[in-house]
Amino acid sequence: MLRIRELDAGAEPAWDAFVQATPEATFFHLAPWRHVIERAFGHRTHYAYAEQDGAIVGVLPLARMKTLLFGDALISTPFCVYGGPVAATPEAARLLESHARDLMRRTGVPSLEFRRRDVADEGWDERPALHYTFRRAITGNADADMKAIPRKQRAMVRKGIANGLTSVSDRDTRRLHHVYARMVHALGTPVFSEKYFRLLGEAFPDAHDVTTVLHEDKPVSAVLNFHFREEVLPYYGGGTPEARGLAGNDFLYWEVMRRAGAERGARLFDFGRSKANTGAFDFKRNWGFEAQPLHYCYQLREGAKLSENNPSNPKFKLMIAAWRKLPLQLANVIGPTIVRGLG
Incomplete structure (x- = not known):
């Protein structure tokens, strides 16, 4: 029976063994990122895996990045360049994707994003080529x-x-x-x-x-x-x-x-x-x-807009110019509070 489980400490070794053994998986799929994102930025993570016959057959690293300045999104994975579900079978991949969409609905998060390295997700919208x-x-x-x-x-x-x-x-x-x-x-x-x-x-x-x-x-x-x-x-x-x-x-x-x-x-x-x-x-x-080109694919709740939280966005030009004028010591104090929404 194929089912979804939330990652806990006991399953982390098996999770990482699956990542190491799966060619499509990347360094950014490893389980320790979960603790780093939680402890460094205070974001809630939702790492889930597909299990069949007691073995992990798919993983989905996912975190909710919610800030007052930059909005609310479920991303696989913030502060990482690659992400999205990785699975040994198409059935496990579909189940993990369905789990992510259901989580978006249940939490009311406006958007869900998978950061794909090689190919886009079929049926998903894709950000314009930038990264x-x-x-x-x-x-x-x-x-x-x-x-x-x-x-x-x-x-x-x-x-x-x-x-x-x-x-x-x-x-x-x-x-x-x-x-x-x-x-x-x-x-x-x-x-x-x-x-x-x-x-x-x-x-x-x-x-x-x-x-x-x-x-x-x-x-x-x-x-x-x-x-x-x-x-x-x-x-x-x-x-x-x-x-x-x-x-x-x-x-x-x-x-x-x-x-x-x-x-x-x-x-x-x-x-x-x-x-x-x-x-x-x-x-x-x-x-x-x-x-x-990287394939950053997304789905939106009805009526939601995709956020553009990157320094290339023209609306940040004045902010960038002002930031350069701050004393370095002050910028180092304020910066971490802001950057937690720019992953």
Whole structure:
């Protein structure tokens, strides 16, 4: 008999075993995200799985992101780039989808969104193309992977090496946050809390590291990386104002690629999500990665409107300009309260 169950602590090992064994599942389907979202942002999660003959045959990570500023939505999964139900059978997939729609009706939430990486959900509406992901195979051989980088970008990596940059790999999310906060403030974006970065490290103790680039023993750029199967996913990263002249960000991602391939056996580099027509989008293409559109599919309750809570929305231009003028210390205090609605 196929049935839906709510995830509890006792079922988490079986949930994660299913995710690890299912090719369509991603790092963002893992169960620890549930605790991170609840503890870092205070959002209620609704993780459910399909069970048949005592075994998990499908999973659905889902959370309700409700804030006064940015509205109310059920999303699989906020603060993650991929999501949606993953199942071993079409029947389990349909049951999980039906469960999500029923939850939307019962809670009165205006919208339900699945963040699909590869294909859209049949019969669902899809957001206009905005977010793209960048994924490419790597060999683990430093010489071969360096040669695979386009010539101009390869020159930037070598510029960083010539500037005497070095890297360290550890779990220092506090140092990372200091670098990251300066960067997002300059961009006019509210910053995540240091607590969020710490919780991510605690939730995935063996599946994360922090790569930091140093110039004369001072950090100039850093990134939090996740490791899943044979993939490396640099996720939250940034650089100081000095990084640009030193090619610090170029050297940073080369070091992530080199270290992950040699030290962890990574064979796929997932450069993460970027919005079209942004500097990050162009930067990733300069590495020879092909932009792949993400399929963010949704359903709405009758009369509801789809929210557009992203910095590319023109209505946020004045807010971004004002945010850049705030003192960094004040922005770091206020930012986490705002960003909990921008996942």
